[in-house]
Amino acid sequence: MERIRYTLIAIPVVFFTQIVFAQLTDDENFLSKKANIPKAIDFSQIFKDEKTTRDDFEALKKQKEAKLREQMTQPVALEKSVDPKTYIIGPGDGFSFNIWGAMEMQHAIYVNPEGKILVPSVGEILVAGRTLEGVQKEVIDKSQPYYEKSKVSLTLESLRFFRVHVVGEVKFPGTYVAQAVNRISEMIAIAGGVTERAWKREIELRRIGGSCKLFDLDGFEQSGGLEENLYVNGGDVVYVPPMTLSKDLVTVEGNFETSGIYQIFPMESVQEFLQRIRALKKNTDLSKIFLLRRTENDKNKKGFDRSIIPFHPDSINHAIQLLPGDKILLPSNFVYVKGSVLSPGAYPYLMNMQARDYAGMAGGDYRSSDIKGIKVYHIRTGKTKKGANEIIEPGDIVNIGQNLDERLKNYFSIFSVLISLLLAAKAAGIFGK
Secondary structure, eight states, X not given: OHHHHHHHHHHHHHHHHHHHHHHHHHHHHHHTOGGGXXXXXXXXXXXXXXXXXXXXXXXXXXXXXXXXXXXXXXXXOOSSOOOTTTOBOOTTOEEEXXXXXXXXXXXXXXXXXXXXXXXXXXXXXXXXXXXXXXXXXXXXXXXXXXXXXXXXXXXXXXXXEEEEEEEESBSSOEEEEEETTOBHHHHHHHTTOBOTTBOGGGEEEEOTTSOEEEEOHHHHHHHOOOSSSOBOOTTOEEEEOBOOOSSOEEEEESOTTTOEEEEOOTTOBHHHHHHHTTOOOTTOOGGGOEEEOOOGGGTTXXXXXXXXXXXXXXXXXXXXXXXXXXXEEOOOSEEEEEESSSSOEEEEOOTTOBHHHHHHHTTOOTTSGGGGGOEXXXXXXXXXXXXXXXXXXXXXXXXXXXXXXXXXXXXXXXXXXXXXXXXXXXXXXXXXX
């Protein structure tokens, strides 16, 4: 019985001691782990998942139908005139069959769902899947004997609508209505654009016949080349693949707008990569970009060798080829403040500001003696330094520890819980009369 009593007394005491120790060492543990860097802006409360009701679904369906009717009644915006040698005819295309001379007539002809047209005096002609030039030649050749003293022609009057499936890493996968003048990039934009997980360099265009063409969306967005940005056709599947979770990955940190994990191409240089992910802006300080690479001696270590490689366009470093596992540090326009402040979060970087200044911005008591215990994590060097007068650089983390009053409040709250447990044990008769 005595052992049970001592055990019940020892358990709360140990529990209390562990909590106090954790409270005192919490700040040090945070700054020792770079992975715990707070993000600049937290969108989790903004883009919360909401349940869609049946009424919401029906309303969205009606909006899509109205938008589709509007699209089908408006004139088509063309890049250029249709090329008869490359335009492929399909069900829904509209033609005008024209006769001039001794007899002048004009007939509207449409390709039926079977892919055929009905030409006056000639009959049915199968046209689906053929070029406009080939169909025009056949119609003229077959109808000319029936109109010897007149001239005949076949002109394309209206473009058909058809369905294309856009799937994979797009924001709104599904089936969309398109026309033969729409390109792959347009269909991806209609589907809401690609997600952050998309691998834009090898997008697939799958045809009904089984053929598959690759499209480099990154290259198109940078250079505007239309060679691979093909026109879509009825039944096509545009597939945006996800980023491959292979060894060919690099990490970008610093600027929250472009931070993340990216897949790289073989032999891709630092400059090519930064241009591809649009990380370079007109106000980017190129001298503050660094490449961190694990050396042969560091393979069995956590973290990176601190012999970092500065990026600068005037040096040969900008042409260094990226390797899997590399880490690129970009200059950030924010400083992150956490700890015992009223408003922790990201604050704009201002030149030559000290840690105490950012503590004041975040609502910390800069007059308190505890302000001297500020710890600053420098993202560029990976080192933690103490002191309220520490000069802050972009991307740094300023951690303000709790002052004495706050710590005492925490300790007294924990102590009150401990007393409650002891009183409850005594009331239960564990300690005897």
